[in-house]
Amino acid sequence: THEKLFRIASIPGDGIGTEVTEAAIQVLQKLAEVDGTFHFEFEHFDWSSKNFKERGYYIPPDGIDQLKKFNAILFGAVGSPDSNKGQTQAKATDTKRLPDVPDHISLWGLMLPLRNSLTQYVNVRPTRILRGTSSPLRAEVCGPKDLDWVIIRENSEGEYSGHGGTTHAASGNAVATEVSIFTQVGIERIMRFAFDTAMLRPRKKLTMVTKSNAQRHGMVLWDQIFHEVKKEYPDVETDKMLVDAMTVRMTLKPQTLDTIVATNLHADILSDLAAALSGSIGIAPSSNLDPTRKHPSMFEPIHGSAPDIAGQGIANPVGAFWSAAEMVRWLGLEEVADKLMECIENVTEAGPRTRDLGGSANTKEVTEAVCNEIEKQL
Ligand code: NAI
Numbered sequence: 001t002h003e004k005l006f007r008i009a010s011i012p013g014d015g016i017g018t019e020v021t022e023a024a025i026q027v028l029q030k031l032a033e034v035d036g037t038f039h040f041e042f043e044h045f046d047w048s049s050k051n052f053k054e055r056g057y058y059i060p061p062d063g064i065d066q067l068k069k070f071n072a073i074l075f076g077a078v079g080s081p082d083s084n085k086g087q088t089q090a091k092a093t094d095t096k097r098l099p100d101v102p103d104h105i106s107l108w109g110l111m112l113p114l115r116n117s118l119t120q121y122v123n124v125r126p127t128r129i130l131r132g133t134s135s136p137l138r139a140e141v142c143g144p145k146d147l148d149w150v151i152i153r154e155n156s157e158g159e160y161s162g163h164g165g166t167t168h169a170a171s172g173n174a175v176a177t178e179v180s181i182f183t184q185v186g187i188e189r190i191m192r193f194a195f196d197t198a199m200l201r202p203r204k205k206l207t208m209v210t211k212s213n214a215q216r217h218g219m220v221l222w223d224q225i226f227h228e229v230k231k232e233y234p235d236v237e238t239d240k241m242l243v244d245a246m247t248v249r250m251t252l253k254p255q256t257l258d259t260i261v262a263t264n265l266h267a268d269i270l271s272d273l274a275a276a277l278s279g280s281i282g283i284a285p286s287s288n289l290d291p292t293r294k295h296p297s298m299f300e301p302i303h304g305s306a307p308d309i310a311g312q313g314i315a316n317p318v319g320a321f322w323s324a325a326e327m328v329r330w331l332g333l334e335e336v337a338d339k340l341m342e343c344i345e346n347v348t349e350a351g352p353r354t355r356d357l358g359g360s361a362n363t364k365e366v367t368e369a370v371c372n373e374i375e376k377q378l
Pocket residue numbers: 016020076077078079080083103107111281282283300301302303304305306307308309314315316317319354356
């Protein structure tokens with residue numbers, strides 16, 4: 001046949017990551033089935049905290065190479081469901097219970113190596129108020145059209161470079177360093193991506209966030225390179241914010257922002273705020289992109305494994321669906337991606353909705369509703 005085939009690696013991970021990834025795959029399969037011009041072939045990778053506890057690794061030695069042959073990666077979340085529980089909560093009788101995985105081990109064992117070794121140096125985080133949902137901000141401050149942002153997060157260096165160490169712990173005065181790395185190449189490429197993104201948006205407006213008053217080396221380099229790259233984009237309106245003041249502006253004047261570029265740490269924090277301001281962390285998507293397309297890009301909801309609700313089947317799958325739509329767009333199926341978003345928003349508008357959006361539906365009901373919309377709309 002002349003149908004397009006896309007090979008997708010799925011890494012559901014832990015907790016609700018497995019639940020929402022399964023839901024997203026169901027929606028993607030339905031999309032391919034109803035559209036008929038392309039199809040997906042999924043391969044599943046069981047790289048989870050549970051398996052880490054048994055095997056001692058998340059990613060097997062040839063794991064990254066295995067991923068390189070796929071067109072894209074769908075990721076759920078990583079974070080051992082037990083990682084937030086203190087040792088004392090383990091039952092003394094439970095001799096089979098394996099130790100918990102601390103969050104820095106799981107993040108550095110799975111997600112960060114994927115982003116780094118596949119040179120996914122951009123993390124794109126769009127946020128807007130989906131139809132039928134509302135911001136927790138007062139309507140005068142944030143009506144349905146007042147929050148429509150895309151946050152471009154530097155995804156390969158900065159504060160999450162992993163440089164540093166701990167010494168002198170035995171002396172009773174431990175010394176720990178956490179060194180941020182900012183490179184000219186790294187900053188230039190994220191700036192270009194941010195300007196290119198702004199150019200494609202109706203308002204052509206880019207806000208750059210740093211903390212260059214207090215952090216006088218790496219952040220100042222960010223400022224300088226921003227001003228250099230800006231010269232290549234005369235059509236983009238720009239401004240600059242310090243990250244602390246940015247939280248205030250996002251909360252009080254959301255309509256003044258459009259495209260935002262920030263460092264790994266700053267954008268991580270600001271995008272959780274953005275998700276909360278737009279209604280729920282359960283709806284927010286992200287794309288880890290290798291813009292050179294040498295390696296597959298990876299699509300995941302921004303939320304974590306949500307141990308508090310994992311296993312109950314009540315997680316909101318919309319963040320995973322929106323991420324799946326971004327994957328479809330990255331694969332070149334722009335119109336299909338738009339249609340999928342239309343279907344998702346028909347459901348956020350008419351219901352069923354999960355509890356985080358004020359409803360009472362479970363993951364399965366929302367997933368079935370989106371699949372029904374796909375049958376109706378496509
Ligand atoms: P989280 O995002 O897992 O949960 C925060 C709160 O939001 C919880 O109350 C949770 O129930 C709720 N929530 C999150 N997603 C939801 C959804 N789809 N539907 C309904 N409610 C939802 O963040 P938290 O609690 O800080 O971290 C839990 C674990 O996840 C930790 O181990 C952490 O390291 C890991 N994590 C992993 C990430 C990833 O893999 N990309 C990102 C963030 C956290």
